Amino acid sequence: MKNSVYPRYKEHIDSSDMIIMACSWWVDSMVLLNLLMGIHPHENIIVAHFDHSIRWQESHQDREFVELFCMEHKLLLEAEKEDILALAKTEKRGIEEMARIRRYEFLERIREKYHAKWILTAHHQDDRIETADFNLIRGTKLWGIHALTYEQWYILRLFLDKTKEEIVAFSKKHAIPYRDDSSNQDDSYLRNRLRNTILPLFSEINPEYRRALANFIHYTEEAKEWIDQTILAWLLLNGNRSKKEWRYFSVSSFCSESSFLQKEIIRFLYEEANRWTIGLSEGSMDELLRFIHEAGNMTEKEINKLRLEKKWDAVYIV
Numbered sequence: 001m002k003n004s005v006y007p008r009y010k011e012h013i014d015s016s017d018m019i020i021m022a023c024s025w026w027v028d029s030m031v032l033l034n035l036l037m038g039i040h041p042h043e044n045i046i047v048a049h050f051d052h053s054i055r056w057q058e059s060h061q062d063r064e065f066v067e068l069f070c071m072e073h074k075l076l077l078e079a080e081k082e083d084i085l086a087l088a089k090t091e092k093r094g095i096e097e098m099a100r101i102r103r104y105e106f107l108e109r110i111r112e113k114y115h116a117k118w119i120l121t122a123h124h125q126d127d128r129i130e131t132a133d134f135n136l137i138r139g140t141k142l143w144g145i146h147a148l149t150y151e152q153w154y155i156l157r158l159f160l161d162k163t164k165e166e167i168v169a170f171s172k173k174h175a176i177p178y179r180d181d182s183s184n185q186d187d188s189y190l191r192n193r194l195r196n197t198i199l200p201l202f203s204e205i206n207p208e209y210r211r212a213l214a215n216f217i218h219y220t221e222e223a224k225e226w227i228d229q230t231i232l233a234w235l236l237l238n239g240n241r242s243k244k245e246w247r248y249f250s251v252s253s254f255c256s257e258s259s260f261l262q263k264e265i266i267r268f269l270y271e272e273a274n275r276w277t278i279g280l281s282e283g284s285m286d287e288l289l290r291f292i293h294e295a296g297n298m299t300e301k302e303i304n305k306l307r308l309e310k311k312w313d314a315v316y317i318v
Contacts, residue, residue, distance in 0.1 A: 001170045005035055005158045012156055013040070018116040020046045022107055025062050027171050028122035030178040032159060036120070042074055048110045048119075050103045051081040054095070065179055078110045096191055101278060111154055123148050124159040124167060126195075129213045133199065134191055143267060143277050146221040153275045163210065231268045234261070248314040254292060262289060269317060273306040 013019060021036060023029045036045060049066045051059045063079060070077040088098035107119045128148045135144035150157055159167065171178060202209040238253040254262060266288050270280045284303050291301040291308065292315055300309040300318075309316040 001031070001035065001162070001166070004161070005032075006039060008150070008156075008158055009036075009039060012151070013118060015041055016044070017118065018044050018046065018114050020048050020107060020111050020114070020116045020119040022103075022119060022121045023047050023049050023066060024122075025049070025065055025179045026122075027176075027178040027180075028124055028159060028164070028167050030176055031167050031171050032120065032122040034174070034176050037073060037075075043076075045075055046110060046114050046116060047075050047077045048107055049077065049079040050106050051079065052084040052099050052103075053081055054084055054099075062179055069177070078113075080106050096189065097278070108154070117154070118156045119154050120156050120158065122159050123157045124162045124164055125210065125214055126164040128160055128217060129210060130191060130195055130199070132213065132217050134194055137190075137194070139282075141263075141267070142220055142224055142227070143271070146217050146224065147276075149221065227264055228268060230261075231265055234265065248316040251292060251310065251313045251315055254315070262292075270303070270306045273317075274304050279304045
């Protein structure tokens with residue numbers, strides 16, 4: 001396990017770099033943290049723990065577990081607690097989506113606080129397959145199939161080629177302590193139902209379904225890379241780019257492209273502005289397309305952090 005993680009670690013991280021380790025205290029994050037402790041200076045590891053307040057007393061026990069572990073190993077801990085159930089209800093979002101948004105916002109705040117180079121998460125191959133299937137069931141485009149990548153902005157996922165089975169086996173062999181999450185058995189959550197009930201049925205059709213899906217995810221990742229390069233070339237040809245950001249593109253050139261490419265250009269710009277595609281719904285996509293296509297000048301449209309201004313035949317990204 002260490003030998004497979006170390007080359008990717010060395011490719012991206014220097015011993016002098018401050019890194020944020022996102023720790024849930026499940027087996028995957030505890031194994032990764034223990035591996036990092038063996039190859040990275042402890043004083044340059046910031047442990048980040050986000051309490052979703054979903055598991056009540058168990059969440060409090062998680063916090064105690066992490067505090068004791070960090071004290072024992074002289075690791076700096078940053079922890080935060082939010083009532084995700086209440087937030088999801090207020091903002092009319094799914095619990096899992098709300099938890100993911102708040103968790104990544106917390107991690108980014110900690111990264112900025114310590115000027116850290118990377119946020120490391122312990123997502124593994126099973127997580128990647130579940131995420132792809134979960135997004136596919138709910139309705140997604142190409143980018144939702146491979147939402148979890150090895151490198152994404154400031155996030156590194158060193159375990160994406162490791163299965164949960166391999167990680168658990170490693171933890172037992174090396175007596176690495178961890179806590180289980182009882183909510184993972186609660187099938188009222190769609191993702192848990194997918195993991196516990198639906199995906200195991202795939203093995204009846206193809207015992208190697210995990211390998212097949214992992215290969216498909218990699219294929220879609222390569223397809224997206226090609227699409228992104230095509231969009232970059234299109235922006236250079238039909239607009240102008242400053243040293244830091246895209247400035248504008250031609251409305252007439254945009255409208256002459258295929259419907260598919262138009263949507264992918266919007267996706268690309270949204271992802272550049274927001275660092276992910278969360279929030280780019282079908283409705284938001286249609287709204288942005290109408291804004292660009294409709295007659296009328298000197299207008300603007302903003303969705304999350306993507307802000308567009310239309311001036312005659314140009315749309316400016318501001």
